[in-house]
Amino acid sequence: MKRIWLLAFIAFIYAFPPHANAAEKNDDWKKLDEISDQALQLAKNGRFAEAKEVLTYFRNQFFQINARDRLQSADELRAITVTHENALKTITASSLPEEERIDKVTQFRLVVDAIHSQHQPLWSEMETTIMGAFDQLEKTAGQGKKEAFAASLREFLNRYELVEPSVKIDVPPEVAKKIDEEMEMLQTPAFQQLSQEEQRRHLKNIRADLQSLFEGAKKDEADPSLIWVMISTGGIIVLTLSYVGWRKYRGEKEKNRTHQNE
Helix, strand or coil, X not given: CHHHHHHHHHHHHHHCCCCHHHHHHHHHHXXXXXXXXXXXXXXXXXXXXXXXXXXXXXXHHHHHCCHHHHCCCHHHHHHHHHHHHHHHHHCCCCCCCHHHXXXXXXHHHHHHHHHHCCCCCHHHHHHHHXXXXXXXXXXXXXXXXXXXXXXXXXXXXXXXHHHHHHHHHHCCHHHHHHHHHHHHHHCCHHHHCCCHHHHHHHHHHHHHXXXXXXXXXXXXXXXXXXXXXXXXXXXXXXXXXXXXXXXHHHHHHHHHHHHHHC
């Protein structure tokens, strides 16, 4: 029996070879993720000078572990570079409102998480805030008051801007492009010239796309490639156990036959 389990264990190891580099990469990104979160917490507590030091430390660690070569696309590099520079530049800008400075660090924090996380990224937790601002946008569009609509549009766009770089990391390019086009359309004079009914129709379509965006981000489905590996591994183990069991059965049968002949 020990031999059977030994062979099964060997089959399991063969199917799942150790990935030291992958584990090391995950640990490095986890560290960067924690550093970005620390910067955000300091900013939220009004400790902007300390937050700037942590953001600088993040940059040093990023280059030290050669994280740039571990990114999967140019979009990820662009997002993390731009949001980090914006956060570092504005965090101690006393001429800017504190909320705006915190927003820049938040945007950066969400990007780092989007790169690091596999399921349910942090930006998906902004759904209530963003959809709440969109509710107000729809309400003012129905009132026909241009100033009120402009104010609610600015608020909605500011909220969506926080997650936009992260969205472009996590969703297919065509989905992100469609939402970008919808955001641009809202800001054109042509939208203002539409009838209230046409505006409502456009806003209804945008709402559906936004809801689909958040629903897709919250799906915690297993990686299909991982499922396939698990099935393959299970098959290998079952075949190994079956073969060893058959050999043992055959050996005992031969042994009994020998005893009978004797």
